[in-house]
Amino acid sequence: MPVVELGGIRTRYELVGDGPPILMFSPGGFDSSLENWTTFGRYKELGFIDALSRQYTCVVFDRRESGRSGGRLERLSWPKYVDQAAGLIDHLGLDKVHTMGGCVGCSSAALLAVAHPERVRSMVLFSPAGGVTYRAAQHMRFTQHLGFALEHGLRAVVEHAQSTTAGFSKDPRVGPWAAVLRTDEGFAERYAATSLERYRTLVSGSARMLFDRDTVPGPEPEDLQLLEVPALVVPGEDLSHTRSAARYFEECLPQAEYWDVPVVEQTPEASTARVREFLSRH
Known part of the structure; x- marks a missing residue:
């Protein structure tokens, strides 16, 4: 293609x-x-x-x-x-x-x-x-992912995403960038090197801006x-x-x-x- x-x-x-x-x-x-x-x-x-x-x-x-x-x-x-x-x-x-x-x-x-x-x-x-339920489910997904990332680190997110084919909707631990982590090694390295504080802002800001209404x-x-x-x-x-x-x-x-x-x-x-x-x- x-x-x-x-x-x-x-x-x-x-x-x-x-x-x-x-x-x-x-x-x-x-x-x-x-x-x-x-x-x-x-x-x-x-x-x-x-x-x-x-x-x-x-x-x-x-x-x-x-x-x-x-x-x-x-x-x-x-x-x-x-x-x-x-x-x-x-x-x-x-x-x-x-x-x-x-x-x-x-x-x-x-x-x-x-x-x-x-x-x-x-x-x-x-x-x-x-x-209403859709918005709540999306925010929960981002919250679960961020909890995993903050506890285990972004390198663990990369390793988990690359170990499975599940997407963010099925397994929140892989995060919304899972597909790119699997197909772009350069992106995966930059992702893993990102500070957790910066990543927390990106994830929480994405959830708030994408799903802000019922x-x-x-x-x-x-x-x-x-x-x-x-x-x-x-x-x-x-x-x-x-x-x-x-x-x-x-x-x-x-x-x-x-x-x-x-x-x-x-x-x-x-x-x-x-x-x-x-x-x-x-």
């Missing part, structure tokens, strides 16, 4: 299909690799890439600090994820794109539209992550209310992908279409047909 440096960060991506481009923000939390569209949870059965690539060019990529993409030891934030996505659009020479987010990818998709509305034709927000993290509600990009919102219905998160998008986005269908009825055939129908109008 092709790899390009975007803002100094290695980014792995793939183009699947032929037609108008759809920039796909992967599901999977802190393990948002491009493969998740075909291997992760319910997305494996939904088959969006296979269905959409018949009419569109699906632009899939590893979010920074995920998969085979690189990263940087800095305070993580939603604008940094958007910078990577915008850089990929520029690299590919694309003027305007449809976007689709799954799970936490919805936050980045919406924030890209807020930051660059002239570049986004429409967005599909499928099962957005958010809610609804969909990322874009501000006032920015969403002023956004004129058409959106299709599809609800989830578990503790991480709450109906309240989807309803928040519906409430804030002036041009939102809410597909009010329970998850059990969001079959592969029905879901892909609804997404294709929406995209065809925009």
